[in-house]
Amino acid sequence: MSKYIKISDWQPIDVDDLEPNAFKVVKSNKNQYVIAGPGAGKTELLAQRACFLLQTGMCPSPKKILAISFKKDSAKNLKNRVAERCKNEDAVRFDSLTFDAFSKSLLDRFLSALPEHWRPSNDYQLLFPTHRTFDNFIEQLARSQTDMQLQQEIDRDSGY
Template identity: 50%
Template sequence: MISADKWRPADGLTLEPNALRAAEETQRCLALTAGPGAGKSEMLAQRADFLLRTETSRYPKRIVAISFKVDASRNLKERVQRRCGHDLAARFDSYTFHAFAKRIIDRFRPVLTGEDALDVDYTMGERRVARRQIEFSDLVPLATQILRVSAVARNAVRQTYSDVFLDEFQDCTSQQYKLVKPAFQGTAIRLTAVGDTKQKIMGWAGALDGIFQTFATDFNAEALNMYRNFRSKPQLLRMQNEIIRRMDPASVMPAGQLAGEEGQILYWRFPDSQTEADRLADAIHHWIDDEAIPASELQCWSPANPTSMLRN
């Protein structure tokens, strides 16, 4: 164990100010937004390292991360193991929403009665069969019902965890948020919700608009934003840093992190949106097909008009 004031990010990594602030938070819940490439998963891994290594999450309490995709859940678990080591990471659980819900159902199945009652050897399938089988879509609602009606179930979940990470939170649906609230609202458990409000892709599945604001209100969470883009080259980072300087001066990145001449910024002005779209399409086509630049290395930033094209 080390004291909180002696902790430094694992593997010698340097975190931007708000990421470091989030990693070291010991009291409040956090609503942390960030763009693509900002290191959201890395921040969560560093936060897990801080909580476990400093015993801010005191043994035998655990940390649970709840994600939307199996790959994201597995990636975060592996990242925490690399940062903390296997011994400390053994106290870190990483599930999807549905896997977390199933654990609740399996442990507290007898709470379900009437039409929702399940036998001990119930299965998952394509249709619901009384007592014998439920559908995948039943998991979250049934787990939510258990937490709402059973104080024993609520207390068991709450006594297990000191901290909860909610990854890709911009895609949280109404059903999933209804599971989070009875499980953790009104407790001393620290929740860290992380996501990119500009990358919400689950609107068709009921992802909630304004979920970060709702969460901040419901859980008295501090709202923070991470600005750095680890996929950008130095010239782009310096330009982004000047924008950050106006938006959030406390989050400006040190000059030492921005050294180098890699990257290219092209600034164009267009008379109308159609001309802009045509020119951008031609440029992107040329860079990908003629210069063989991977699409992942192209970034576009358009403050309405004029437009800037950013090339890594």
């Protein structure tokens, strides 16, 4: 007996019903593009899609699903919804991260593969610069460029 649900037998979990187009997206075997406003049910659609893929074997073990969000609360909300709707053995194969967390995990995982001169120290910290940070950087860059040109002129005039 297969541990997977037949695709034709799979039904949405913990919702009365999905809108027909949403149901098509959830059960599709192709990439889909979903555009909808706030509160339209995009997170629920993604949770149902993940459950469908995990429970029907379209994403067979040990393969995993990665969902990437912009905001922490969105990533957490999606992860929680999948965990509520799937068995634990399926839910653990679903990762929901922010872009920042995913990027940091890649850096941490492959840190030793970076050339040593690019590699951050083991106690590196992430910074979240503001527009002012960038403005200051550009100003310092412009000053250092002017300073270099001035130094070259001084060196040239003094015969160095």
